[in-house]
Each structure stands twice: as structure tokens, then as C-alpha cells.
Amino acid sequence: MIGTILRHSVVLGTTGALMGASFGVLAVGFGMSPVMACTMSVVVYAGASQFVALGVESAGGSPLAAITGGMLVNSRFVPLSLAVSLSLNGDPEENNPPMSWPYRLVSSHLIVDFSAAVSIAQGDARAARRAFWISGWVLYLLYIAGTAAGAFAGAALTDPDALGLDGAYPAALLALLAPQLRQRRPGIAALAGAGIALALTPFTAPGVPVLLAVLAVAIARLVPVEREPANDPPSPEGES
Amino acid sequence: MTWVTIIVLAVGTYILKAVGPVGAGRRTLPPNVGSVVMLLPPALFAALVAVQTFADDAGGITLDARAGGLLAAGVAVWFRAPFIVVVVCGVMVTALARAIQ
Numbered sequence: 513m514i515g516t517i518l519r520h521s522v523v524l525g526t527t528g529a530l531m532g533a534s535f536g537v538l539a540v541g542f543g544m545s546p547v548m549a550c551t552m553s554v555v556v557y558a559g560a561s562q563f564v565a566l567g568v569e570s571a572g573g574s575p576l577a578a579i580t581g582g583m584l585v586n587s588r589f590v591p592l593s594l595a596v597s598l599s600l601n602g603d604p605e606e607n608n609p610p611m612s613w614p615y616r617l618v619s620s621h622l623i624v625d626f627s628a629a630v631s632i633a634q635g636d637a638r639a640a641r642r643a644f645w646i647s648g649w650v651l652y653l654l655y656i657a658g659t660a661a662g663a664f665a666g667a668a669l670t671d672p673d674a675l676g677l678d679g680a681y682p683a684a685l686l687a688l689l690a691p692q693l694r695q696r697r698p699g700i701a702a703l704a705g706a707g708i709a710l711a712l713t714p715f716t717a718p719g720v721p722v723l724l725a726v727l728a729v730a731i732a733r734l735v736p737v738e739r740e741p742a743n744d745p746p747s748p749e750g751e752s
Numbered sequence: 753m754t755w756v757t758i759i760v761l762a763v764g765t766y767i768l769k770a771v772g773p774v775g776a777g778r779r780t781l782p783p784n785v786g787s788v789v790m791l792l793p794p795a796l797f798a799a800l801v802a803v804q805t806f807a808d809d810a811g812g813i814t815l816d817a818r819a820g821g822l823l824a825a826g827v828a829v830w831f832r833a834p835f836i837v838v839v840v841c842g843v844m845v846t847a848l849a850r851a852i853q
């Protein structure tokens with residue numbers, strides 16, 4: 513299982529590294545020093561918000577506008593981190609040992625979409641903690657390495673979009689979401705969430721559509737829970 | 753970019769991410785709240801997938817190579833392909849569609 517998680521993380525981490533690299537290239541292009549760009553990836557560690565903040569400031573926006581834009585994009589981490597901590601704590605009846613304070617403090621920083629999705633996809637708290645810790649660190653280190661490569665080596669890098677790498681994250685999230693899409697309530701939550709986000713995209717600032725997608729939960733709760741739990745065979749890769 | 757922006761954004765982002773592991777800590781949630789929280793990831797991830805695939809830089813909705821990649825990934829998921837195959841399908845079809853465009 514560790515091998516599977518590690519393999520998945522390295523695949524996604526590689527595209528994460530390229531995302532970091534394009535941030536590094538862009539940041540230096542807009543006049544940030546390479547050290548500054550790398551520091552930002554180390555301490556902020558939330559790709560989309562870094563691009564937004566950079567875009568706002570390089571377009572002449574104030575630091576306040578850049579921070580607000582970045583925080584808006586990151587607002588989804590509030591509901592996401594709640595779901596992560598629920599999966600890391602596990603069922604109270606499993607009697608899992610409590611997470612230590614250092615683990616909680618460090619794991620908070622390691623929360624990104626993919627590490628969250630991996631840990632939520634696990635069956636129990638032990639597996640979730642291991643999966644989160646592995647994927648969290650692999651993604652973090654590769655992202656920073658990518659930023660450094662982009663910031664210092666710069667324009668030598670090819671355009672990741674030409675390689676179709678922007679198709680990697682949606683595909684990966686879809687794969688991790690699949691078991692839930694086959695159940696009634698989570699499936700409806702997903703459909704409604706996607707619908708809400710797309711409907712709001714033309715009218716709101718980046719980040720708002722995804723945050724307000726949490727309202728889909730209210731819609732999903734209107735439908736009754738299935739009488740029997742979903743009886744799907746596990747996916748071929750095995751979520752364990 | 754100023755250091756102030758970086759530091760404030762870093763602290764702010766950390767606080768948002770720490771709401772769960774640090775804020776909610778080991779408090780066990782009432783079953784009702786728990787069932788709401790467990791429905792959050794599908795809603796959020798589906799929204800992210802939708803925005804990453806269909807939103808353009810100008811804040812509009814657009815259908816381009818990325819939609820082809822997502823469709824390919826969806827077909828792979830439908831046939832229960834392994835994770836890596838799903839990702840590779842998404843990447844390759846996105847690149848292919850973009851090259852053809």
C-alpha cells in the first residue's frame with residue numbers, strides 16, 4: 513500500500529513540480545528574486561493562490577488586493593481541512609491513538625487538494641494518516657524543487673501546457689472521487705458542486721465558485737440515504 | 753511581490769489549513785455534522801475539476817482541449833482503470849487535442 517501511495521504521489525508530484533516550475537519562471541519574470549519565489553512556495557504552499565497573488569501585484573494591484581485574492585482562492589481549505597482531520601481522526605469507536613501536536617501542526621501545512629483527496633479516500637484512520645503523510649511530503653518537496661528549478665534555471669523549461677499537464681489534476685481528482693460518485697448522496701453533492709461552481713464562474717472572483725460549491729451538500733442532504741450501503745467492488749488499484 | 757504579501761498570505765493560508773487538524777482537533781463531531789463534513793470533499797473536488805477544466809483566464813466558461821482530457825479520464829474511470837492510467841489518459845488526450853486545435 514505504501515508503494516501504491518508513493519507511486520501515485522510521485523506521478524502527481526511531478527506535475528506539481530512543473531506547476532511550481534512555471535510559478536518560478538513567471539515570478540522571476542515579474543521581478544521577484546529566485547530566493548523570494550522559492551520562499552513563497554515553502555511558506556505559502558498553495559499553488560493557485562500564489563499565481564493569483566503574483567498576477568494581481570504584477571498588474572499593479574496593491575498587496576492588500578493580492579492577499580485578498582490569494583486568500584479567496586484558498587478559502588476552500590477550511591471545509592477541506594475539516595474533512596481531512598475527520599479522516600485522520602477516524603471513527604471514534606476504532607480507538608485510534610490521538611494525533612500528536614507536532615503531527616497536527618505539520619500536517620496542516622501539508623494539506624493541498626491531492627494530499628487531502630488521498631487521505632479521505634482511505635478506509636480507516638491508520639491508512640489515512642500514513643497515506644496523508646507520504647503524499648503530503650512527496651508533493652511538498654517536489655513542488656519546492658520545481659519552483660527552485662523554474663526560478664533559477666528559468667526559461668530553459670518547456671511550456672507544461674503544451675504537454676497537456678494541466679489535464680493531470682482534474683483526471684487525478686476524478687479518479688480519487690470515483691468511488692464516491694457511485695454512491696447516491698456523494699454523487700449528487702459532486703454534480704451539484706460542479707454545477708454551482710460553473711454557474712458562478714463568470715460572475716465572481718476566482719476561488720468563490722469552489723467555496724460556494726459547499727452549498728451542494730445541502731442539496732445532497734435532501735435526498736434520502738440509500739437503503740443499502742453501496743456494494744461496489746473495490747477499484748482495481750485497491751484503495752487500501 | 754513584496755515580503756509583506758508573502759508573509760501575510762503564508763500566515764493566512766496556514767490558518768485556513770489548520771482549521772481542521774488544529775482547530776477541530778480530536779473533538780468528535782456529532783453524527784449529523786460528520787455526515788455534512790463527509791459530503792464536502794465530493795462537492796469541493798467536483799467543483800475544482802469543473803473550474804480547472806472549463807474556466808478560462810478571463811473568468812468565462814470555455815470548451816477546449818482540457819474538456820477532451822477530462823472526457824478521456826472519465827472513460828478510463830468508467831472502466832475502472834488504475835489511477836496512473838486515468839492520469840495518463842487525461843494528460844495525453846489534453847496534449848493531443850491541443851496539438852490538433
